[in-house]
Amino acid sequence: MTYQRFVGSAGARRRYWARSHVGWRQIGEARPNAGHRAVAELERRGLLAGIVTQNVDGLHQAAGARGVIELHGGLDRVVCLSCRERTPRAELERRLREANPGWEASGQINPDGDAVLTDEQVAGFRVVGCAGCDGVLKPDVVFFGENVPRPRVDECFAVVGGARALLVLGSSLAIKSGLQFVTKAAALGIPIAIVNQGPTGGDAGRHAHPGRPARSHADRPRLPALTGLLNTISRAAAQGVWGWRSKGAVQGWRAHRCGRGRMGRMPPRTCPCGLPAPYRDCCGRFHRGEAAPATAEQLMRSRFSAFGVGDEAYLLRTWHPSARPPRLDLDRRVRWVRLEVLESTGGSVVHTEGTVRFRAHYLERGEAGEMEEHSRFVRLDGRWVYAGALNG
Numbered sequence: 001m002t003y004q005r006f007v008g009s010a011g012a013r014r015r016y017w018a019r020s021h022v023g024w025r026q027i028g029e030a031r032p033n034a035g036h037r038a039v040a041e042l043e044r045r046g047l048l049a050g051i052v053t054q055n056v057d058g059l060h061q062a063a064g065a066r067g068v069i070e071l072h073g074g075l076d077r078v079v080c081l082s083c084r085e086r087t088p089r090a091e092l093e094r095r096l097r098e099a100n101p102g103w104e105a106s107g108q109i110n111p112d113g114d115a116v117l118t119d120e121q122v123a124g125f126r127v128v129g130c131a132g133c134d135g136v137l138k139p140d141v142v143f144f145g146e147n148v149p150r151p152r153v154d155e156c157f158a159v160v161g162g163a164r165a166l167l168v169l170g171s172s173l174a175i176k177s178g179l180q181f182v183t184k185a186a187a188l189g190i191p192i193a194i195v196n197q198g199p200t201g202g203d204a205g206r207h208a209h210p211g212r213p214a215r216s217h218a219d220r221p222r223l224p225a226l227t228g229l230l231n232t233i234s235r236a237a238a239q240g241v242w243g244w245r246s247k248g249a250v251q252g253w254r255a256h257r258c259g260r261g262r263m264g265r266m267p268p269r270t271c272p273c274g275l276p277a278p279y280r281d282c283c284g285r286f287h288r289g290e291a292a293p294a295t296a297e298q299l300m301r302s303r304f305s306a307f308g309v310g311d312e313a314y315l316l317r318t319w320h321p322s323a324r325p326p327r328l329d330l331d332r333r334v335r336w337v338r339l340e341v342l343e344s345t346g347g348s349v350v351h352t353e354g355t356v357r358f359r360a361h362y363l364e365r366g367e368a369g370e371m372e373e374h375s376r377f378v379r380l381d382g383r384w385v386y387a388g389a390l391n392g
């Protein structure tokens with residue numbers, strides 16, 4: 001289904017939703033496999049700068065991965081083409097059931113998660129519009145003929161640019177939306193490993209920057225920086241071929257053994273706080289507990305970075321006990337991308353109190369947003385802690 005057909009024809013939309021409605025039960029029953037769990041585990045160990053997926057089934061998140069950018073969107077939600085409101089797919093499914101009492105159809109389910117139905121089955125199906133404005137509803141995924149939203153692409157470029165290596169798992173890289181990040185990494189001199197069944201668009205020789213990417217799959221990767229990662233994947237997946245149902249040509253990928261390598265941490269290359277230093281020498285020192293921020297602004301920056309890398313423990317221990325929430329559930333869909341410090345008062349090495357006004361930029365499902373806060377900081381036992389937002 002192309003975007004143009006979906007938008008241009010009520011009949012095409014009826015066919016899409018009828019097939020998708022029948023197939024949804026199967027999609028809803030899909031569970032993460034060893035591959036998804038391995039990626040989540042790599043992230044949990046702090047080895048990933050980020051995860052970009054072309055899958056729309058939400059299984060990385062279901063396996064516990066947090067910093068997932070869904071390049072092609074996700075099937076778990078729908079978007080209204082008129083008012084742009086996004087609503088849960090489950091809600092639409094409920095409304096479709098209500099609008100189609102007694103309509104029952106079944107057919108072979110294909111890997112995209114829709115069922116093969118006859119014209120008669122489709123003809124009897126009633127489509128519903130946006131609950132708010134009756135506009136046309138579309139799954140919040142990128143169709144053929146449709147562009148990935150620019151902010152989302154930029155977000156992926158930022159993740160790739162900040163990474164020390166690019167690992168491609170289970171993609172033929174046949175289309176530009178995925179291949180462009182490999183091209184970018186190659187241009188930046190970032191080592192690349194591709195694990196896939198069969199050749200890919202990113203293999204050396206097929207590429208705008210030939211010679212950089214390591215051909216993988218059967219080969220032992222030639223790049224020592226990646227052997228630790230690949231070892232981890234191999235161990236986590238207990239070897240063998242992992243079934244990997246997804247859109248398009250990719251049907252599976254194979255973990256393969258490679259030489260023993262030391263596993264290295266993969267922190268972001270530059271610190272999320274915006275200071276021109278590598279994360280490990282900047283806020284990373286505070287997060288690891290090796291040093292304490294000397295000023296209120298330093299603490300503020302390190303807390304922003306902690307949001308960026310998802311360090312909840314650091315956020316909680318730098319919160320004044322009187323204002324500290326019992327726990328934090330960081331919203332995994334929000335990616336903190338840039339910090340602007342607007343003004344600060346006090347908060348130096350000689351002060352015991354200080355304030356910082358800042359603007360924080362984030363991306364949520366590819367949409368850019370920002371928030372401003374005037375925060376108060378105090379010293380507690382000599383260390384700066386966050387005491388909450390100032391009123392007004």
Ligand SMILES: [Zn+2]
Nearest residue numbers: 080083130133
């Ligand atoms: Zn609407």
Ligand SMILES: [Zn+2]
Nearest residue numbers: 271273282283
């Ligand atoms: Zn920093």
